Amino acid sequence: QVQIQQWGAGLLRPSETLSLTCGVSGASFSEYYWSWIRQSPGRGLEWIGKISHFGITAYNPSLKRRVLTSIDTSKNQCSLRLRSVTAADAGLYYCARTTVDKNFYMDVWGKATTVTVSS
């Protein structure tokens, strides 16, 4: 059974960098992409980006300038970095297993990490 755990700093000041890591067990890490998605009261759900075990990435154009994802296949982990956060970046952040087709979907989700941005 696939298990996804997430961790990272949940309280940030404006202009800092958000950094989250996702650890996966019980799944074939290399057969999927791994996405980051966030949920905020003002904008609902928003797909941030995804990464494959080869390090191939795709990002939401609206966030592309500030986002970086990375992967460590030896640890079955992937990470998200979002630069220059503002209050608009606060919300729940999810890591999710993602299918590889163009019209992809997320079939297994981790428990959300709460991110607060406050000075």
Add this chain to the structure above:
Amino acid sequence: QSVLTQPPSVYGAPGQRVTISCTGGWSNIGSGNNVHWYQLSGTTAKLLLSHNSIRPSGVPDRFSGSKSGTAATLAISGLQAEDEADYYCQSHDNSLGASVFGGGTKVTVL
């Protein structure tokens, strides 16, 4: 505003059938892209339907989906208290080159 439009809220009594619409355009749903549905509650998210109507293992058959033209619909029959949650649709938008979600629909069981 979300690329895919959903009603903000839907209400139903236990046992009733409710439907949630997801309306897009010709650059996403209307171009043949599949619609997927998710259930979110608190800090937990779950895939309900993939490819418009396919239920993953473990999802009750009370949940069903359809797609026509530029819109998709999620139906919940035999509504139960545990179905009270937020529901989101998702598809790919060819113009944006990104996956997009609907604004979400809160289902309240009366």
